[in-house]
Amino acid sequence: MKLVPQILRAVSGALLAACIVLTATRAQSQDKKNATKLTVAAAADLSSALKEVGDRYETKTGVKLKLSFGASGALTQQIQNGAPFDLFFSADMDYPRQLATAGDADGSTLYQYAVGKLVLWVPSDSVLDVERHGMNILLDPAVKKIAIANPQHAPYGRAAVAALKHAGMYDRIADRLVLGENISQAAQFVESGNAQAGFVALAHAIAPAMRGKGRYWEVPADFYPPLAQGVIVLSHSQHQKEAAEFLAYIKTAEVSEVLQKYGFTLPKK
Amino acid sequence: MAIDWQAFWLTLQLAITVSAILLIMGLPIAYWIAFSPWRWKFLIEAVVALPIVLPPTVLGFYVLVALGPRSPFGRWWIAFTGHTLAFTFSGLVIGSILYSLPFAVQPFAASFASVDRKLIAASATLGASPLRTFFRVIAPLSVPGLITGAALSFAHTMGEFGVVLMVGGNIPGVTRTVSIDIFDRVQASDYAVANATALLLVVLSFAVLSVVYGLNRKAWVTGAWNIGPAK
Numbered sequence: 001m002k003l004v005p006q007i008l009r010a011v012s013g014a015l016l017a018a019c020i021v022l023t024a025t026r027a028q029s030q031d032k033k034n035a036t037k038l039t040v041a042a043a044a045d046l047s048s049a050l051k052e053v054g055d056r057y058e059t060k061t062g063v064k065l066k067l068s069f070g071a072s073g074a075l076t077q078q079i080q081n082g083a084p085f086d087l088f089f090s091a092d093m094d095y096p097r098q099l100a101t102a103g104d105a106d107g108s109t110l111y112q113y114a115v116g117k118l119v120l121w122v123p124s125d126s127v128l129d130v131e132r133h134g135m136n137i138l139l140d141p142a143v144k145k146i147a148i149a150n151p152q153h154a155p156y157g158r159a160a161v162a163a164l165k166h167a168g169m170y171d172r173i174a175d176r177l178v179l180g181e182n183i184s185q186a187a188q189f190v191e192s193g194n195a196q197a198g199f200v201a202l203a204h205a206i207a208p209a210m211r212g213k214g215r216y217w218e219v220p221a222d223f224y225p226p227l228a229q230g231v232i233v234l235s236h237s238q239h240q241k242e243a244a245e246f247l248a249y250i251k252t253a254e255v256s257e258v259l260q261k262y263g264f265t266l267p268k269k
Numbered sequence: 270m271a272i273d274w275q276a277f278w279l280t281l282q283l284a285i286t287v288s289a290i291l292l293i294m295g296l297p298i299a300y301w302i303a304f305s306p307w308r309w310k311f312l313i314e315a316v317v318a319l320p321i322v323l324p325p326t327v328l329g330f331y332v333l334v335a336l337g338p339r340s341p342f343g344r345w346w347i348a349f350t351g352h353t354l355a356f357t358f359s360g361l362v363i364g365s366i367l368y369s370l371p372f373a374v375q376p377f378a379a380s381f382a383s384v385d386r387k388l389i390a391a392s393a394t395l396g397a398s399p400l401r402t403f404f405r406v407i408a409p410l411s412v413p414g415l416i417t418g419a420a421l422s423f424a425h426t427m428g429e430f431g432v433v434l435m436v437g438g439n440i441p442g443v444t445r446t447v448s449i450d451i452f453d454r455v456q457a458s459d460y461a462v463a464n465a466t467a468l469l470l471v472v473l474s475f476a477v478l479s480v481v482y483g484l485n486r487k488a489w490v491t492g493a494w495n496i497g498p499a500k
Contacts, residue, residue, distance in 0.1 A: 073457065074456045077456050077457075150439060153453075178440060180438075189333075192334050192337045193343070193353070194336065
């Protein structure tokens with residue numbers, strides 16, 4: 001019979017504790033608010049590289065980066081609809097240009113920071129010898145599903161389709177393609193074993209989290225239009241000065257080295 | 270580009286299949302929840318309600334992993350059929366059943382539990398087996414709850430997004446449902462067709478649900494079912 005008051009006491013105790021924790025964390029985040037934060041939208045292939053760049057930049061300057069990853073087309077669409085980003089790292093040059101034309105970004109800040117590379121990736125326990133046979137493994141009957149990023153809004157998806165067409169294989173394997181929302185989801189389809197092979201960014205294949213989980217073959221650069229990747233400062237940003245400073249940092253040799261480490265090549269100057 | 274009718278047809282097929290399976294599968298689960306004397310059954314009730322709490326993308330990710338060759342079930346299925354369940358219509362059905370389970374089972378169980386126990390006892394006294402009692406007493410008195418559960422799981426599956434996004438792979442005619450199609454169009458800034466498709470989805474779902482709830486109301490008002498509602 002004493003159960004009900006006991007339960008009430010327990011519940012109110014828990015609520016009180018929750019309130020205290022919430023207030024404490026709120027106060028903490030208030031403190032941090034004084035430090036500048038840059039909100040960055042970035043193509044999914046940058047998920048490892050940009051984290052390291054952000055950490056280094058924070059240690060140097062105290063400016064913290066908040067990173068949002070997605071397909072470049074999806075992010076562009078969000079920016080056009082007022083998403084509060086300061087900078088946009090695209091996986092191509094077209095989306096930033098499109099934003100500049102529409103007045104959502106400052107065209108004079110557009111900078112090509114890297115060139116992405118497309119690889120064909122299989123899980124490490126796969127019987128397919130992707131390193132030796134390259135794209136021909138896709139004709140193997142063991143390959144039931146091939147993951148690519150959605151070519152409608154992901155530059156890497158378009159590159160994969162272009163490479164397949166270049167090799168004259170697109171029509172033969174089109175019915176086995178599955179589309180990831182972005183290049184990371186395409187990689188995840190393969191990693192989970194549901195697709196037997198997939199076209200991902202080299203940056204994914206050699207990222208620390210993926211190393212040892214798969215083998216890959218670099219798609220020759222002449223199979224697809226170069227994945228020139230551009231960054232641009234957005235017009236709605238409240239932190240134009242900080243964004244410009246970060247952009248200057250992106251142009252340094254230090255960042256170039258990080259990007260190279262993660263599988264990007266640098267644009268020819 | 271025009272409206273993707275294939276996606277509509279596919280979504281409709283998915284929603285009908287899922288609500289039909291849940292109507293069959295949900296009955297014994299709901300019966301057990303309503304009538305089992307087991308003291309720990311609230312734990313099972315909590316498990317059934319979990320899909321409401323889990324973000325659909327998380328549920329979808331678990332389904333993707335569970336269907337793939339890294340899980341015992343996935344391996345068994347692949348050995349059995351030769352292909353993985355992910356990226357297939359059947360895979361979507363499995364994901365959607367999990368996703369919509371509480372929306373069928375909870376109304377079912379609530380209406381079973383509200384049936385007057387005296388009627389159930391009377392039926393048993395008259396020599397009816399529990400199965401016969403279920404079909405002749407409990408189920409007819411629970412028709413509104415059954416219709417609500419089926420309609421909710423139908424509606425929930427029509428609008429499903431996260432699970433399909435995670436396990437579907439966006440294959441036209443196989444796993445590209447209306448919600449995925451709308452998402453793609455919005456991402457590609459094709460707002461006109463996205464709007465038209467969304468409007469059509471709303472109108473279609475409204476029509477189906479009105480018919481279902483209309484029938485439900487008639488059942489109540491005219492007492493078309495053999496036994497009237499319990500007082």
